[in-house]
Amino acid sequence: MLSKAAKKELEKQQYRIVGSHSAVKICGWTKNMIRDEGSCYKHKFYGIRSNQCLQMSTSLSCANRCIFCWRGYKAPVSKEWKWTIDKPEEIIKKSKEEHHKLLVGFKGNKEANKKLYEESNNIKHVALSLTGEPIIYPKINEIISKFHKQEISTFLVTNGQYPEQIEKLEPVTQLYLSVDAPNKESLKEIDKPIFSDYWERLNQSLEILSRKKHRTCIRITLIKGLNDNKPKEFAKAIKKGNPDFIEAKAYMFVGASRERLKKENMPLHEEVVEFSKELNKELPEYDIVSEHIPSRVVLLAKKNFKKQGKWNTWIDFNKFFKQIKEDKEVKGYNKETPETGISGKRTKDLTKITEIENF
Numbered sequence: 001m002l003s004k005a006a007k008k009e010l011e012k013q014q015y016r017i018v019g020s021h022s023a024v025k026i027c028g029w030t031k032n033m034i035r036d037e038g039s040c041y042k043h044k045f046y047g048i049r050s051n052q053c054l055q056m057s058t059s060l061s062c063a064n065r066c067i068f069c070w071r072g073y074k075a076p077v078s079k080e081w082k083w084t085i086d087k088p089e090e091i092i093k094k095s096k097e098e099h100h101k102l103l104v105g106f107k108g109n110k111e112a113n114k115k116l117y118e119e120s121n122n123i124k125h126v127a128l129s130l131t132g133e134p135i136i137y138p139k140i141n142e143i144i145s146k147f148h149k150q151e152i153s154t155f156l157v158t159n160g161q162y163p164e165q166i167e168k169l170e171p172v173t174q175l176y177l178s179v180d181a182p183n184k185e186s187l188k189e190i191d192k193p194i195f196s197d198y199w200e201r202l203n204q205s206l207e208i209l210s211r212k213k214h215r216t217c218i219r220i221t222l223i224k225g226l227n228d229n230k231p232k233e234f235a236k237a238i239k240k241g242n243p244d245f246i247e248a249k250a251y252m253f254v255g256a257s258r259e260r261l262k263k264e265n266m267p268l269h270e271e272v273v274e275f276s277k278e279l280n281k282e283l284p285e286y287d288i289v290s291e292h293i294p295s296r297v298v299l300l301a302k303k304n305f306k307k308q309g310k311w312n313t314w315i316d317f318n319k320f321f322k323q324i325k326e327d328k329e330v331k332g333y334n335k336e337t338p339e340t341g342i343s344g345k346r347t348k349d350l351t352k353i354t355e356i357e358n359f
Contacts, residue, residue, distance in 0.1 A: 006076065010023065010060075010131075013025075013255075014026065014102070015130075015131070016098035016101070016102065017060075018056070018086075018091055018094045018095050018098060019086035019090060019091055019094060020083060020084050020086055021058070021059055021060055021061070021083055021084075021086060021137070022056060022057060022058050022059070022060070022086065022091050022094075022095065022137075023056060023057055023060055023130060023131060023132075024054070024055065024056045024095050024098045024099050024102070024130075025055055025056075025102075025130055025131075026055065026099070026102045026103060027040065027050065027053065027055045027127070029050040029053075030050050030051055030053055030055070030103070030120070031103075031106075032050070033049070033050040033051040033116060034051050034103070034106050034112050034113060034116045034117050034120060035111050035112060035113070036113045036116070038294070039051075040292070040295065041292030041295045041297050041299075042127075042155070044290060044292050044339060045245075045247075045289070045290055045292070045299045045313055045314075045337075046174070046313060046314055046315050047314035047315050047317075047335070048125050048153070048155070048315075049119070049124060049125070051116045051117070051119055051120045052119055052120060052122060052123055052124040052125060053123070053124070053125040053126070053127060054095060054096065054099050054123045054125065054126045054127070054152070055126075055127045055129070055130050056095045056099075056126065056127070056128065056130055057128060057129060057130040057131050057132045057134045058091060058128065058134045058137035058140060058143060059081075059132045059133055059134050059135075059136050059137045060076055060131060060132040061076040061077060061078045061081075061083075061132050061133065061136070062076075062077055062078075062131075062132045062133045062159070063077065063078065063079055063133060063136075063159070063161045063162070063193060063194050063195055064077075064133075064159055064161065064191040064192060064193050064194070065077060065191075065192040065194070066159075066180065066190060066191045066192065067189075067190055067191075067192065067223075067257065067260045067261060068180075068190070068221055068223055068251045068257050068260075068261060068265075069255070069256070069257060070254050070255025070256055070257055076132075077194055078194075079194060079195060080136075081136055081137070081138055085137075085138050085139060087139075088139050088142045088143035088146050089146060091143060092143065092146055092147065092150075096123060099123065100120075100121065103117070103120055106120075123152055124151070124152060124153065124317075125152060125153045125154075125155065126147055126152050126153070126154055126155070127155045127157075128144075128154060128155065128156040128157065128172075129155070129156070129157040129176075133158065133159055133161070133162065134156060134157070134158070135156065135158045135162055135165045135166065135169065136162055136165060140165070140169065141168070141169065141170045144156075144169075144170060144172055145170070148321065148324045151317075151321050153173040153315065153317055153320065154172040154173045154174075155172070155173060155174050155176065156169075156172045156174075156175055156176065157176040157177075157178060157219070158175070158176065158177055158178070158205070159177075159178050159180075159191070160177050160178065160179065160201065160202040160205035160206070161193060161195055161198060161201050161202070161205070162201070162205070163201055163204040163205040163208055166205050166208045166209065167208050171213070171214040171324070171330040172214060173214070173215065173315060173317075173320055174214070174215040174216070174217060174245075174315070175209070175212060175214065175215070175216050175217070176216075176217045176218075176219050177205060177206065177209050177216070177217070177218050177219070177241060177243070178218075178219045178221065179202070179206075179218050179219070179220055179234070179237050179238070179241070180220070180221055180227065181227050181230075182227070182230050182233030182234040182236065182237050183230075183233055184199040186226070186227055186230075187199060187202065189226070190223065190226060190227060203240065205241075206237060206240040206241035207240060207241075209241045209242070209243065210240065210241055210242035213329055213330060213331045214330045214331060215244050215245070215315075215333075216241070216242075216243040216244050216245070217243050217244065217245040217246065217247060218237075218238055218241050218243040218245075218246050218247070219247045219249065220234060220246070220247065220248050220249065221249055221250075221251050222248060222249065222250050222251060222267050222271075222272060222275060223251045223261065223265050223267075224251070224264065224265045224266065224267045224271065225264070225265055226265065228267060228271065228275055231275060231278040231279040231281075231282060232282050234279060235279060235282035235283050238279075238283060239283070244301065244302055244305065245299060245300065245301050245302075245313065246279070246283075246286060246299070246300040246301075247297055247298070247299055247300075248272055248275055248276045248279065248297065248298045248300070249272070249295065249296060249297040249298075250266055250267040250268075250269070250271075250272050250295075250296035250297070251265060251266055251267070252266060252296075253265065253266045267296065268296070268346065269291070269293050269296040269345075269346065270346045272296050272297065272298055273291065273298055273342060276288055276298040276300060279300070280300060283300070285302055285303060286300045286301060286302055286303065287300065287301065287303055287306070288300050288342060289301045289305075289311050289313055289337065289340050290311075290313075290337065290339065290340045290341065290342075291342050291343065293343070293345055298342070299313065301313050305334060310336050310337070311336070311337040311340050312334040312335055312336050312337060313334065313337045314334065314335045314336060314337050314338070315333060315334065315335070316333045316334060316335040317333075319332075319333040320333040
């Protein structure tokens with residue numbers, strides 16, 4: 001799948017290639033948590049422990065060349081799977097091994113929290129994102145099932161260009177659909193899709209998303225000057241997808257995206273908050289729940305996640321795995337969110353900004 005040049009470029013960026021089509025990389029927030037320097041927005045919003053999260057993808061290939069992506073143009077693109085198919089159990093085994101190798105330096109690191117490092121050896125979550133489009137891996141349901149049998153939660157991100165695979169996808173802990181633009185013209189400009197019927201595919205994916213019983217989320221990556229002024233149009237797409245959650249997140253000026261965009265295209269956190277408030281006006285069935293300022297992201301959730309005046313966006317993992325094991329309908333595995341609300345702090349007031357998150 002990868003050319004020698006592409007593989008070399010990824011390894012230089014601290015990716016580790018697994019088998020013939022998968023990859024692993026340590027998220028900056030995993031390292032931060034082990035150093036006692038905070039956890040990522042997924043912890044604040046959903047209860048994911050960053051130090052126990054494996055970040056990987058089952059496919060390095062993608063059907064888009066998004067201008068905001070940190071991937072270089074040496075990375076593979078394809079409409080369909082045309083490579084060998086690695087076994088799910090081998091991908092999981094080798095992904096874990098590479099993950100642990102990349103973290104082993106913390107073992108004797110004086111800056112590391114020994115307990116949090118030891119916990120990192122017990123992976124509890126997998127972010128199926130990182131790079132490429134994981135859902136096109138032909139054995140995606142099989143690998144998800146194997147993760148669940150090991151009681152590893154699954155967060156999967158798809159770009160909406162494979163509606164058939166979304167339809168066939170078995171329950172994951174949380175399914176993300178990236179909606180990077182609210183109309184056909186701007187989607188072509190921002191995502192640079194290789195499918196000619198890209199708009200129809202995204203809309204079909206939104207319709208399928210609306211029928212999923214497990215937790216769903218629509219992610220909007222905001223690019224200043226390109227898609228950050230269209231809350232009304234975004235609201236139409238969101239209504240069609242009917243997700244449980246909406247994440248409005250700033251584009252980050254990192255990686256190969258710096259060759260295509262400018263630093264000025266990166267919104268400040270307060271601009272993400274303002275967009276979220278305008279979006280919320282168009283979606284009265286949702287409300288703003290929380291924010292993560294270093295990541296410049298705001299969470300909105302359906303109001304039915306608020307019980308007796310308290311938000312319940314965190315995940316009850318025990319309940320989720322129990323439903324999976326008993327082959328029950330997977331839904332309603334929520335618990336109380338410890339920290340909610342918008343602080344009013346501004347990005348430029350912070351002394352430290354985490355610039356890159358792969359998921």
